[in-house]
Each structure stands twice: as structure tokens, then as C-alpha cells.
Amino acid sequence: MEYFFFIVRRLLWSVLVLIGLSVVIFLIARVVPGDPARIALGPLATAEQVTNLRHKMGLDRPLYVQYGRYVSGLVRGDFGQSLLTQRSVASDLRSAFPATLELVLVTIVLAMALGIPTGVLAARFKDSWVDNVSRVLSLFGVVTPSFFIALLLQLLVGYFLHVLPVNGRLSPGASFTPDITGLVLIDALLRGQPAVWLDGLRHLILPAVSLAAASLGQIARITRSSMIDVSRKDYVEAARAFGIPDIVTTFKYMLKPSFIPTLTILGLEFASLLGNAFLVEMVFGWPGMAAYGVRAILHKDFNAIMGVVMVTGAFFVLVNLLIDVLLGTFDPRIRIRGARS
Numbered sequence: 001m002e003y004f005f006f007i008v009r010r011l012l013w014s015v016l017v018l019i020g021l022s023v024v025i026f027l028i029a030r031v032v033p034g035d036p037a038r039i040a041l042g043p044l045a046t047a048e049q050v051t052n053l054r055h056k057m058g059l060d061r062p063l064y065v066q067y068g069r070y071v072s073g074l075v076r077g078d079f080g081q082s083l084l085t086q087r088s089v090a091s092d093l094r095s096a097f098p099a100t101l102e103l104v105l106v107t108i109v110l111a112m113a114l115g116i117p118t119g120v121l122a123a124r125f126k127d128s129w130v131d132n133v134s135r136v137l138s139l140f141g142v143v144t145p146s147f148f149i150a151l152l153l154q155l156l157v158g159y160f161l162h163v164l165p166v167n168g169r170l171s172p173g174a175s176f177t178p179d180i181t182g183l184v185l186i187d188a189l190l191r192g193q194p195a196v197w198l199d200g201l202r203h204l205i206l207p208a209v210s211l212a213a214a215s216l217g218q219i220a221r222i223t224r225s226s227m228i229d230v231s232r233k234d235y236v237e238a239a240r241a242f243g244i245p246d247i248v249t250t251f252k253y254m255l256k257p258s259f260i261p262t263l264t265i266l267g268l269e270f271a272s273l274l275g276n277a278f279l280v281e282m283v284f285g286w287p288g289m290a291a292y293g294v295r296a297i298l299h300k301d302f303n304a305i306m307g308v309v310m311v312t313g314a315f316f317v318l319v320n321l322l323i324d325v326l327l328g329t330f331d332p333r334i335r336i337r338g339a340r341s
Helices: 002-031 036-041 047-057 063-075 089-124 129-143 146-160 184-190 194-231 234-241 246-284 289-298 302-330 332-340
Strands: none
Touching (some): 002 063, 002 302, 036 047, 089 129, 089 184, 089 194, 089 246, 089 289, 089 302, 129 194, 146 194, 184 194, 234 246, 246 289, 246 302
């Protein structure tokens, strides 16, 4: 029962966060200089045409009415019409979001696969050259902007060595369309096209490595610190005193309790990657939400901007809710404290 209340509490907080985000984004879009109707019609439009479009868009109504219509649309999955593409924003986001989601998923898998073992090794060989090298690399990944790493990899690996492609999701001329899940790697496997899968993976490597550098560094640092703290616990000392091999002690008795702080930072990194991917997508010409969001900002396409922000915010809230539930599963003390607070 306590676990049930823990989940309900997190759900309610998530809903409140999304409501607050919708209010903030709506108010910002209304106070930013520039008339959306005038921007959509251009400078040659007459005042009558602008007035008619403002009435059609509901911009001449009170703010509370506009917000009510906006929230009603959000509940139905309707973000309005894009002034730039003249299509529904929801349709545009359905086309752009899978590319960004695929990049984020590959990035977080890469960061976990490299960051957790790096942190474990650094803690196992504390103060050795292995620890020092891992700390330097982790710090480099954390402090270096992702777009700078992207530019370096693009120049070194793409243009000088010509090893990997540096633009797009697939090679030019590829006729493959990921219309099942929207993810190239999964759809290629479902259709039994290994050549397309390999081509998609080659295009993903450089953007994913660029984006994973900071997350990898954070995960390695947190894992190392947690492993060192756990190594001082009495039960770990007792296991060593009984002659249990170090590898068994490390992975059976130390890694699981050390994984709780790592899981927390992993959730935050995963949720923030959707927003951090913008600059990396622009560098590699990745057809995701970045290109769509930047075009919307440059043309003051408020419906599109609000749609991108709301989707990003909802993704962030959803991932953090999932991490809270997983933390409660790993450590019952967390969900008991959450239910009582």
C-alpha cells in the first residue's frame, strides 16, 4: 500500500509540473514581441487580413480563454497549426521526434555501457593510474561542450579519416523509410534489412559519442564515488575477511547498493539529453526536433515552439517519474520516506 501511495504522489507532482510548464510557456509566447498573424502573412499583408487571421487563431480573445483552448488542445494531443509548415504541429513532431529519440536512446545505452564499468574500475583500483586516467577523461567529458566534441569528431573521423558519415540518418539515395516505429535501427531489423541497419548505425556513432561524453563522465564519477563509499561498509569488510574473491565482492555485494545514486544521475542525464541534443543535431544535420525547433524560433512560430517545449518537458517528467519508481523498487526506504513525507 505504501508503494501505491508513493507512485500516486509522484504522478500528482508530475501532473502539477506539466500544468505549471504549460502556463509558463503560454505566457512567454504571449508577451514576446511580434504579432504571429503578421509574421505568418508577411509584411505585405493588409491590416484587414491580419485582423481576420488573428480572429481565426483566437488571438483577439482574453488570455484565460486562449489558455483554456490551448489546454483543451493539449489534452487531445493538438498543439495547433504551424505557421511555417501550414501543418499541424503534432504531425510535425511525430515526424521529427523519433529521430531525436533514437539518438538519445543510443546515447544513454553507450553512456551506461562505458560509464558504469569505468566507475567500477576506477573504484577498484583507487589512486592508481587507472583511476587517474578515468578521472581525467570523465572531467574532460563533463566540462567540454557536446557541440565542440561533435565538431572535433566530425573533422577528425569524418573529413580527415573518412571512416564514418557525418550527416543525416542514412546515406544519400537510401529509399528506406522507418514507418513502423520511426526508429531506423528497429525498423530495419523488423524488415530484415541488415544493410540498412548497419548504415543507420554508422550514421549514429558520431552524434551518439558526442552527446554521450558528458553523461559518460557523470555516470563514471558517481559510480566511482558510490563504490568507494560502499567499500567501507561493515558487510563488505566482512566479506573480504571471509576470503570471498574481490570480483564477487565487487559485483555481488557492492554494485547494487552503489547503483542507486548512479540510477538517479542516469535518469537526469537521460531526460536532459532530449534538450541537449539540439546543437549536436545541428552539427551533424540530424533530422530531429532540433532542426524543427530552430526553424520555429527563427520564424517565431509560437505554436511549434510551444509544442517542442511541451514535448521535451513531458519527456523529462516521464523519465523522472520512471526513475522514482525504479528507485523505490531498488531501495524500499525511498518509497517509504516518499509515502510518509
